[in-house]
Amino acid sequence: MKxxxxxxxxxxxxxxxxxxxVQAGFIYVGPxxxxxxTYSHDRGRRAVDERFDWLTxxxxxxxxxxxxxxxxxxxxxxxxxxxxxxxxxxxEATLAAAQRYPEVLFGHATGFQTAPNVMVYIAExxxxxxxxxxxxxxxxxxxxxxxxxxxxxxxxxRHINAFTLGVRxxxxxxxxxxxxxxxxxxxxxxAEATQALIAEGADVFAFSEDTPTVIQTAAERGFPSFxxxxxxxxxxxxxxxxGQIANWEVIYADFLEKVHTGEYTAQNLEDVNYWWLLDDGAxxxxxxxxxxxxxVFEERLRAVTVRDPELGEVSVYDxxxxxxxxMREGGPEAFDPFTGPVRxxxxxxxxxxxxxxxxxxxxxxxxAVEGVSASSPWDNEP
Amino acid sequence: xxxxxxxxxATARSLAFATPLLLAALGEIxxxxxxxxxxxxxxxxxxGALTGFVAAQLGGDPTLGVLAAGLTGGLAALVHxxxxxxxxxxxxxxxxxxxxFGLGLSGVVGRAWQGQPLRNPFRALDVxxxxxxxxxxxALFQGxxxxxxxxxxxxxxxxxxxxxxxxxLSVRSVGESPAAADALGVGVYGLRYGxxxxxxxxxxxxxxYLSLAYRPSWSEGMSAGMGWxxxxxxxxxxxxxxxxxxxxxxxxxxxxxxxxxxxxxxxxFLRLLPYVATIVALTLAxxxxxxxxxxxxxxxxxxxxxxxx
Numbered sequence: 001m002k003x004x005x006x007x008x009x010x011x012x013x014x015x016x017x018x019x020x021x022v023q024a025g026f027i028y029v030g031p032x033x034x035x036x037x038t039y040s041h042d043r044g045r046r047a048v049d050e051r052f053d054w055l056t057x058x059x060x061x062x063x064x065x066x067x068x069x070x071x072x073x074x075x076x077x078x079x080x081x082x083x084x085x086x087x088x089x090x091x092e093a094t095l096a097a098a099q100r101y102p103e104v105l106f107g108h109a110t111g112f113q114t115a116p117n118v119m120v121y122i123a124e125x126x127x128x129x130x131x132x133x134x135x136x137x138x139x140x141x142x143x144x145x146x147x148x149x150x151x152x153x154x155x156x157x158r159h160i161n162a163f164t165l166g167v168r169x170x171x172x173x174x175x176x177x178x179x180x181x182x183x184x185x186x187x188x189x190x191a192e193a194t195q196a197l198i199a200e201g202a203d204v205f206a207f208s209e210d211t212p213t214v215i216q217t218a219a220e221r222g223f224p225s226f227x228x229x230x231x232x233x234x235x236x237x238x239x240x241x242x243g244q245i246a247n248w249e250v251i252y253a254d255f256l257e258k259v260h261t262g263e264y265t266a267q268n269l270e271d272v273n274y275w276w277l278l279d280d281g282a283x284x285x286x287x288x289x290x291x292x293x294x295x296v297f298e299e300r301l302r303a304v305t306v307r308d309p310e311l312g313e314v315s316v317y318d319x320x321x322x323x324x325x326x327m328r329e330g331g332p333e334a335f336d337p338f339t340g341p342v343r344x345x346x347x348x349x350x351x352x353x354x355x356x357x358x359x360x361x362x363x364x365x366x367x368a369v370e371g372v373s374a375s376s377p378w379d380n381e382p
Numbered sequence: 383x384x385x386x387x388x389x390x391x392a393t394a395r396s397l398a399f400a401t402p403l404l405l406a407a408l409g410e411i412x413x414x415x416x417x418x419x420x421x422x423x424x425x426x427x428x429x430g431a432l433t434g435f436v437a438a439q440l441g442g443d444p445t446l447g448v449l450a451a452g453l454t455g456g457l458a459a460l461v462h463x464x465x466x467x468x469x470x471x472x473x474x475x476x477x478x479x480x481x482x483f484g485l486g487l488s489g490v491v492g493r494a495w496q497g498q499p500l501r502n503p504f505r506a507l508d509v510x511x512x513x514x515x516x517x518x519x520x521a522l523f524q525g526x527x528x529x530x531x532x533x534x535x536x537x538x539x540x541x542x543x544x545x546x547x548x549x550x551l552s553v554r555s556v557g558e559s560p561a562a563a564d565a566l567g568v569g570v571y572g573l574r575y576g577x578x579x580x581x582x583x584x585x586x587x588x589x590x591y592l593s594l595a596y597r598p599s600w601s602e603g604m605s606a607g608m609g610w611x612x613x614x615x616x617x618x619x620x621x622x623x624x625x626x627x628x629x630x631x632x633x634x635x636x637x638x639x640x641x642x643x644x645x646x647x648x649x650x651f652l653r654l655l656p657y658v659a660t661i662v663a664l665t666l667a668x669x670x671x672x673x674x675x676x677x678x679x680x681x682x683x684x685x686x687x688x689x690x691x
Contacts, residue, residue, distance in 0.1 A: 031489055031602040033496035179641050182653055188606050188637070191597050192399060196641035199391035211601050216499070220506065235499040235599070375645040 019259055022052070022082055024252075025075030026059040027068055029087035030185055036210025036229045037184060041086045041109070044248030048256055055256060065089030072097040076104055082259060084109065084252070088153070094118060105259060105266050110155060112363060114273065117266040121251050121274035123282035126162040126362065127327045128244035129206075130337035131285050131320050132226045133166020135241050136174075136204045138304040138316040139224055139297065140167075143174040144373075146202030148193045148214050150184050152379040154365050156208050161369045163206055165337045168371040170306055170316055177202055178376035187213045194218055215240055224297065231288030241297050245284040251276055275359050278324070279331040285324055293320065338362065343370045344382075386517065392635065392642060393521040398596065400634030401530045402427070402588040406612035407619065407626045408533070408540055409584025413459075415544060415621055416577035417557035417681040420462055421477030423585045424609025425484025426455040430589025432488040435600040436495060444504045444594045448529075448587055455586020456579045458484065463578040467571055470685035481609065489602040496600060503598030504528060527595040529587075536584075540623040553577060557679030560686040570686055585609065611660060618663035620677045633659060 026045050030038035038061060049057040058078065060071045068090045075083055076097075085094045086109040094108045098118045111120040136145050145167055149156050164176045177200065179193040190213035194205060198221055205225035207214040212235040218225040219236035227233065227243030251274050258264040264272065276282030286292045293301065301317035308314050311322060326334040340351035344367040351357055366380045406423050413420050420426075430451035438447030462480050465471040504527050512523040544550035553573055555563040560570045588608075593600050611633055619625035633656055640652040 033489070033493045033602050035497040035601065039497070179644055180649055182649070185601075185603075186606065187597050187601055187604050188399070188592075188608070189641070192395065192638050193641040195391075195395050195398075196638065196644075199388075199395070199642070211597075212497075212499070212599060213597050216597055216599065230497065377645045377649050379649075 019081060019262070020054065022055045022256055022260055023078075023080045024048075024055060024057045024082040024084065024256060025072075025078070025080035026057065027063050027071055027075070027083065027085045027087075027090060028059060028061040029065065029089070030062060030210060032059070032061050034185055034210045035212065035232075038086070038210075040229055040246045041084075041248050044252045047249040048252045051253065052256065052260070054260055065093075068093035069097055072101075076101050081105065082107070082256065085111075088155070103266050105264065105269065107255060114270050116268070116270055119255070119264075119269040119272035119274070121255070122276070123246045123248055123251060124275055124277050125244045125246070125283055126158050127278050127332070127337065128283055128285045129159045129162040130166040131324055132206060132242055132244065133163040133168075134170050134316055134320050134323070135166075135293070135297070135301060136163070136206060136226065137167035137170030138301055139241065140171065140174050140204045142201045142203045143171065144200070144202045145174055145176045146194065146197030146200075146205045146218075147176050147178045148190050148197070148205070148207035148209055149178050149180050150208045151182060152180055152377075154363060157368065157378075158362050158365050159208060160372065161365065161367075162337050164369050164371040165342070168369075170304065170319075174371065175373040176371055176376075177373040178378070180377065181209055183209070185210045187211045190214050191217045198223070227287055231286070233287035233291055233294070237294075238296055240287040240294055242285060242287050242291075242293050245286060245289060247282055247284055250281045273359075277332060278328045292324070293317065332356070344368060345370050345372050345374065390517060390521045392638060394525065395638040395642075396631055396635035397522065397530060398526060398634070399637050400630040401527070401533050402591045402596070402608055403612050403615055403633055404533045404537060404626060404630035405529075405588035405591065406585045406609060407615035407630055408536055408623055409455075409581035409588070410613055410616040411619065411621050411623055411626060412540065412544070412553070412584075413578045413581035414616060414682055415557045415679055416553050416574045417560060417679050417684065417686070418463070418466055418574055418578050419473045419477060419683045420459065420466075420480070420578060420581055421474055421613065422458065422462055422480025422484065422609075423477075423581075423612050424605055424607065425481035426458045426582050426585035427484075427589035427592075427609045427612075428488045428603065428605040429458055429484045430455045430586030431593040431604055432492045432495070432589075432600055433586070434590030435492075435500060435593040435598075438502065438590075438594055439495070439498065439500060442502055444500075444502055447594045448590045451586040451590030452583040453586070455582040455584070455589070457582070459579050459582020459585070460575075462582070463575050466685065467574050467578070470687065473683055473685070485603060492600055492602055496602070498599060500594065500598035504595040506595075527591070529591045529595055534627065537623045537627045544623065554679070557681055560681050564686075564688060570688075574686075585612075588612070611656065614660040614663050617678075618666075621679065622677070629663075 028038040032042040045057050063071050082105045084107045088110045091111045098106045098115050106118040108120050110122050167174050181189045190209045194214050194217040205218045212232045215225045215235050219239035224241045227240050233240050287294050302315045304316045336356045338357050340355045341353040342351040344350050368378050433454040434447035434451030437450030438444045465476040466473040506525045509523040513519045552568045556573045564570045615629040619629040636656040
């Protein structure tokens, strides 16, 4: 009799660890309609919600970073057993809530601190930014490329650096001029920053802000640009060259499935760190999902050739596709844009010849590579 | 870069950014001249931006968008007018509610319109003979939108209207001393209604500039605090449409220069510039004794009840 109870209890606890029914709550920093960051997280949420019948999802949007804990409480009270907090600024709140609810599993997007029930995850763009940089370097005529950036934090700096490495590989004369918005979502600021860069002679544009503003503003003056985060091809079919698209669905699906099967529990997330790249399908290079490089620019990209130690004399178009395929098939081991020698813009060698930096180096990077314009302000530059 | 071309491009951009600020500020000036404060400018602007975008997208013509945006702003202001004038509710609370309501409603309704490029936006244009002028041409008459010129024209017309016509005198008297105006046979309620609704129309049109010309698409919250700046400009300009022209230009310049001067001046300082200017303007305006001198309508914010004093 006692055995029977014990068995039932064990069965019960296994079932509990497996989470037969997963209820995932998402905390968003912006509106789901921003067409950028929050929009693409929500796209991922909707996709997994549809895909798994054992999963239900809920979300709260436009949650100020200081208020995250209140909303986590609400979601837990509503029955959520998995919670995703989708902004770097939610880090403290996530860790505090994770202590209060040890049975709930947490995922913190772009975070770096884990706990037994907190994992971190990111769909990382640096490879795609580098590929965009190759194209931008070939397309500029003024040798000045404009970059409208959100916040001077390591993530954004890493992307600007990867982009600039691409630019300089193709065009050692070109410089990347950066303007900071100090905002993730600031259409008016993005428009004015683009106009300021145009006035200073920039003729190709990239950005990290959550709307298609830079593309629209640049296109109005006939300049090419690279879209960010979502498929923005439709906003300027003649002017969007390529871009990066986040595909959070693959990360959410992988994690939630492992929660469902019991592989991940509220006790073993300490070492779970999704740093998913091109080869995981978490990011896509393209003006939209079907257009890796806008055909409008194919001719111009084929007309510029560079000398590559492995590929020999090669057009920028073929170079981009070769590198893209290498990274998508073989991951960062096959090719990594940050492989040394890499110099910062003050001339110091920051990554030695032949060295490929580890994830932590990239996660905490504060310097600017050679080629980022000297007049670009750069907070915390070592 | 040469100083001259630097100044030219900075002027042109300041003008472009000043347009929505000017349109909304002009509307608020008229409403406040009649004695009614409307803190709902931000809400009316964002509603205008959304309805303007939707109407232009469905109708295929940006002019339709402007009309729809003006209508929406006017209707929203009508609600405020009813509360503030007829029900004599607290104008500040009612206006704030309108802003919160506008931001919320446009966010929910606008969801389906996110991420769409506008098919037929207003195109920037050059004004044929004037664009050829040596310095002034590129600074003022190249690559601007028609609405920018309309806004400047509106400032001139409203100045004439307010200070040179009988109607303007009535509007101002209603804002200064509604009881006296009433005694002289001026329709206080009707004029106040008209001015508040006009203010709403202008705020709506200002919003449509954002979604039809400045950045032809819709994003939630795209008015981004401009309504509040417009309120500050009304005070800064001492409720004078011509001075609002300069005020709006100055604020436009603050925004643009924040990006132009990055790397020259500390970014933190530049980012604060428009808001510092707002606070300075508000401080100056609310210094007790200077208030009368700077021309605030005496009955501003006070509901009028016939027969009470």
